[in-house]
Amino acid sequence: MAAGSGGDSYASDAESDAYKEGRQAVEAKRFEQAVKIFARVTADEPDNPDAWNLFAFSLRKLKRFDEAERHYLKALRLDPRHLGANEYLGELYLQTNRLAKAEERLTVLDRACLFGCAEYSELKTAIEAFKKTGTVPGA
Structure with a gap:
């Protein structure tokens, strides 16, 4: 999946110009710039x-x-079944050596993705790799 593109749930046709600019910064891997933009976007669009x-x-x-964990949890308070936030929070848990918490996110994704989804598959693969190597692929 493209960087940061997973599981958008907010009305995509209602994306603000600032949100689009931030998403483009993420896709270009300009994360410092994206942080600045999304600080403004979340102030303007807290929901x-x-x-x-x-x-x-x-x-x-x-x-x-x-900081990332706090913001993922905010996204999940707004939309508990948000596919991207659940996958990425699971990856964060792996990066911070919390396998059980990552597996909880996988369970949430399993329930949310009745017929399977990329976010579930990607987190499952990351968990399997973590169990074998102790590292997170692509982190």
Whole structure:
């Protein structure tokens, strides 16, 4: 899956220009820039779980794990079944050596993805790799 593109749940046709700019920064792996943009977007759109998810994703890529975790949890308070936030929070848990918490996110995704989804498959693969190697692929 493209960086940060997973599981958007907010109305995509209602994306603000700032959100689109932030998403483009994430896709280009300009995470410092994305953090600045999503700080503004989440201030303007505090009920947008996709913005919180991409804000958290960018922070996680910068290894700012505590902040990222808070923002993923905010996204999940707004939308508990948000596919991207559940997958990426699971990956954060692996990066911070919390396998059981990552497996909880996998269970949530299993229930949310009745017929399977990329987010479930990707987190499952990451968990399996973590169990074998102690590392997270692509982290």
